[in-house]
Amino acid sequence: MATAAPSVPVGASNTPVAQTIRRLVPIIGTLVLVFFALIQILPFAFTLVNSFKCLPAINAAPGAFVPVAPFNVECVNNEGRTLSAEATVNGASFNPTLDGYQEVIEGASLPRWLFNTVFIAVVITILRVFFDSLAGYALARLKFPGNRAVFLLILGTLMIPGIVLLIPRFIILQQLGMLNQYTGVIIPLMVDAFGIFLMKQFFESIPDEIEEAALVDGANRFVMFFRVVLPMATPALTALAIFSFQGAWNNFLDALVVLQGAQELWTLPLGLAFLRGQSGETLRWHQFLAGSVITTVPIAIIFFAFQRYFVEGVNYSGLAGT
Amino acid sequence: MAQTAAEPRLATAKGEQSLTGKRAQDIIAGYTFLAPAVIILTVFLIIPMLAAIYFSFTDWNGITPLNRADAYGFVGIENYQRLLFEEGRRQEVFFTSLKNTIFFVIGVVPVQTFLALLLAVIVNQRWLRGKGFFRTAFYFPSITSSVVISLIFMWLFTRNGLINGAIGALFPNYSPVTWLEDPNGMIHNFLGLFGITRNTVGAWAESEIASVSLWNWISGPSVTMFMIMILNTWTTIGTLMVIFLAALQNIPGQVYEAATVDGASPLQIFRKITVPLLRPTTFFVITLGLIGTFQVFDQIFVISVGGPANTTLTIAYLVYRSGFTDSRMGLAAATAIVLFIIIFVFTLIQRRITGETANK
Numbered sequence: 001m002a003t004a005a006p007s008v009p010v011g012a013s014n015t016p017v018a019q020t021i022r023r024l025v026p027i028i029g030t031l032v033l034v035f036f037a038l039i040q041i042l043p044f045a046f047t048l049v050n051s052f053k054c055l056p057a058i059n060a061a062p063g064a065f066v067p068v069a070p071f072n073v074e075c076v077n078n079e080g081r082t083l084s085a086e087a088t089v090n091g092a093s094f095n096p097t098l099d100g101y102q103e104v105i106e107g108a109s110l111p112r113w114l115f116n117t118v119f120i121a122v123v124i125t126i127l128r129v130f131f132d133s134l135a136g137y138a139l140a141r142l143k144f145p146g147n148r149a150v151f152l153l154i155l156g157t158l159m160i161p162g163i164v165l166l167i168p169r170f171i172i173l174q175q176l177g178m179l180n181q182y183t184g185v186i187i188p189l190m191v192d193a194f195g196i197f198l199m200k201q202f203f204e205s206i207p208d209e210i211e212e213a214a215l216v217d218g219a220n221r222f223v224m225f226f227r228v229v230l231p232m233a234t235p236a237l238t239a240l241a242i243f244s245f246q247g248a249w250n251n252f253l254d255a256l257v258v259l260q261g262a263q264e265l266w267t268l269p270l271g272l273a274f275l276r277g278q279s280g281e282t283l284r285w286h287q288f289l290a291g292s293v294i295t296t297v298p299i300a301i302i303f304f305a306f307q308r309y310f311v312e313g314v315n316y317s318g319l320a321g322t
Numbered sequence: 323m324a325q326t327a328a329e330p331r332l333a334t335a336k337g338e339q340s341l342t343g344k345r346a347q348d349i350i351a352g353y354t355f356l357a358p359a360v361i362i363l364t365v366f367l368i369i370p371m372l373a374a375i376y377f378s379f380t381d382w383n384g385i386t387p388l389n390r391a392d393a394y395g396f397v398g399i400e401n402y403q404r405l406l407f408e409e410g411r412r413q414e415v416f417f418t419s420l421k422n423t424i425f426f427v428i429g430v431v432p433v434q435t436f437l438a439l440l441l442a443v444i445v446n447q448r449w450l451r452g453k454g455f456f457r458t459a460f461y462f463p464s465i466t467s468s469v470v471i472s473l474i475f476m477w478l479f480t481r482n483g484l485i486n487g488a489i490g491a492l493f494p495n496y497s498p499v500t501w502l503e504d505p506n507g508m509i510h511n512f513l514g515l516f517g518i519t520r521n522t523v524g525a526w527a528e529s530e531i532a533s534v535s536l537w538n539w540i541s542g543p544s545v546t547m548f549m550i551m552i553l554n555t556w557t558t559i560g561t562l563m564v565i566f567l568a569a570l571q572n573i574p575g576q577v578y579e580a581a582t583v584d585g586a587s588p589l590q591i592f593r594k595i596t597v598p599l600l601r602p603t604t605f606f607v608i609t610l611g612l613i614g615t616f617q618v619f620d621q622i623f624v625i626s627v628g629g630p631a632n633t634t635l636t637i638a639y640l641v642y643r644s645g646f647t648d649s650r651m652g653l654a655a656a657t658a659i660v661l662f663i664i665i666f667v668f669t670l671i672q673r674r675i676t677g678e679t680a681n682k
Contacts, residue, residue: 025449040462044466050477142351164658165370167645191359191363272470288473300465
C-alpha cells in the first residue's frame with residue numbers, strides 16, 4: 001500500500017489537462033459505440049432496402065435508399081424484358097418492387113421452408129424446455145445414487161464439438177431410418193446439455209422451502225414438479241425456450257446432414273443455402289435478399305419482444321464459465 | 323414418564339418411515355426425470371463420439387449399407403497416417419485446411435475478444451446514454467441465421483458492392499478487390515509491397531513441411547478468408563460483449579470507489595482491477611471463441627465452398643467434403659477426431675495461460 005501510493009500523482013485529477021480528458025472521454029467513447037453500432041446495423045438496413053429493388057438496380061445502385069413512387073413496379077415488362085437499373089433508380093431514390101419476394105415465394109417454395117422451420121423450431125423448443133428442466137431439477141434437488149456421475153457425464157458432452165458428430169450422427173440416423181425425416185432433426189436436439197446445466201443452476205438458486213412444504217402436505221415429486229416447481233421457473237424456462245427456438249430456427253448443419261435429400265422438408269437456412277448453390281454465375285440477389293429478410297423478421301420480432309431474456313440467458317451461460 | 327418416552331419413539335418411527343419413503347421416491351423420480359435426457363444424450367452424443375473413433379479406423383464410403391458384410395474393412399491407423407504423416411495429396415489438403423483454420427482462429431479470436439471487451443467497458447460507463455440501444459444493436463447480428471449473414475456479406479463484398487463502393491469513395495485510387503474470389507494470402511500481399519515474392523525470396527520457400535511449401539505456410543489468410551474472418555468477428559462480438567458486460571456489472575461498485583478514493587486513475591483502475599477481476603470471464607470468452615472458430619463451417623459452405631484454390635478450406639469443411647462429397651466416411655471421421663484433439667489441446671493451453679496469470 002505504502003509503496004503503491006507515491007506512484008499515484010496526488011491531485012492529478014484536478015489539473016486542466018485531466019479535466020479536458022475527462023470531458024473528452026464520454027464523447028470519444030460514445031463515438032466509438034456509434035461507429036460500431038452503425039457497422040452492426042447498416043448491413044441489415046441495406047439488405048432490407050435492397051430486397052425491394054429489381055435485380056439490375058441491386059447490382060448497379062445498392063446504395064440508393066429512398067423509395068419513391070411509382071411503387072410496386074414490375075421488373076419484367078410485358079415483352080419479357082427486364083427493366084434496366086436506370087429505369088428504376090434515380091440518384092439516391094429508387095422505385096420499389098415486390099419481385100424478389102414474389103419469386104422466392106412462388107418459384108422457390110419458401111412458404112414450405114417457412115412452415116418446416118416454424119414446425120421444427122417449435123417442437124424442439126417445447127420438448128427441450130420440458131426434458132431439460134426435468135433433468136436439471138433431478139440433478140439439482142433429488143438425491144439418488146449416481147447423481148453426480150450423471151451430471152459429470154452431461155457436462156462432459158458439452159465438450160464434444162458439433163462438427164465431430166457430423167459423420168457419426170449421420171450414420172446413426174441412417175441406421176435408425178431417421179434420415180430425411182422431421183424426427184431426424186428433432187429427436188437428437190430435443191435435449192441439450194447446456195439447457196440442463198442452465199436449469200440445474202436455476203433450481204439451485206431458488207430456496208427449496210416451498211417444495212419441502214408441498215412434500216409435507218403429501219404431494220409426490222411428480223405432481224409437485226408440475227404444480228409447484230415449473231411455475232416458479234418461468235424466467236429460466238423463458239430464457240431456455242428463446243435460446244432453443246433461436247438455435248433451432250438458425251440451425252444449418254443438422255438440417256444439411258439430415259434433410260438434404262428431402263426438398264419438401266428443407267428449412268429456411270437450408271433452402272436459402274441451396275438457392276444460392278444452384279444459382280451458378282448470375283447470383284439472384286433480389287431473391288436472396290428477400291429470403292434473408294423473411295428468415296430474419298420472425299426471429300427479430302421475438303428478439304425485440306423478449307430482449308430481456310436473451311440477455312439473461314447469456315448471463316447464465318456467462319456464469320457457467322466462471 | 324412412560325408416556326413421554328413413548329411419544330418421541332413414535333415420532334422417530336414415523337419420521338423414519340416418511341424419510342425412507344421420501345428417499346425411495348426421490349430415487350425413482352430422479353431416474354425417471356433423467357431418463358429421457360440420458361437416453362438422448364447417449365444415443366446422439368456419446369455413442370456417435372465413440373462411433374466416430376471406431377469408423378476412423380475403417381475405410382467405409384458412407385454409401386454401402388452397413389449391414390452388408392463387405393460394407394467396410396478395418397484399415398488400422400491408415401486414415402491418420404495419410405492425413406498426418408504420409409506425403410501426398412491427402413496430407414497436403416489436410417495441412418492446408420489446418421493452416422487456413424489456424425490463421426482464421428488467430429485472426430478472429432483476439433480481435434473479437436478485444437473489441438467485445440472494449441465495447442462492454444464503454445457500455446458499462448455511468449455517463450453513457452442509450453445503453454439499451456447500443457446493447458441491442460451489438461447483440462442483434464448474433465441472433466440472425468449464419469446462412470443469412472453469409473448471404474448478406476457476400477452481397478456487400480461483391481465487386482460492385484457497397485464495401486468496394488465505400489472504400490472507393492474514401493480512396494479514389496482504390497482498384498476494387500474481388501473479395502469473393504481472391505486466393506492471395508494477406509501476408510504474401512504485405513510482403514509483396516516490399517517486392518518480396520516467391521521468386522525473389524530464395525530457395526527455402528520451396529522446401530515442404532507436410533506436403534505444403536514453406537512459402538504457402540506463411541501465406542496468411544487469403545483475401546476471401548479475410549472477408550469471412552470479418553464476417554465472423556462481426557457476428558460474434560455482440561454475444562461476447564453481453565457476457566463481458568454481465569461480468570462487469572457483477573463487480574461491486576465499492577471496489578471502484580475505494581480505488582478512486584486511493585487516487586487511482588481510470589487507466590490504473592482498468593488495468594489493476596477490472597482486467598484481473600474479468601479473468602474467468604475472459605477465459606470463458608476465449609474458450610467459446612476457440613471452439614466456435616475451429617469449427618467454422620456454415621459461412622464457408624455458403625460463401626466459398628472451400629475455394630478459391632482451397633484457401634478457405636477449413637478442417638470442419640474438409641470433414642464434410644471428405645464424408646459427403648468424396649464418399650470417404652472413414653477418412654472424414656479421422657479428420658474429425660484430429661480436429662477434436664486440436665480443439666482440446668488449444669483449450670488446455672489456453673487454460674494454462676489464463677489460469678497462470680490469474681494466480682499471479
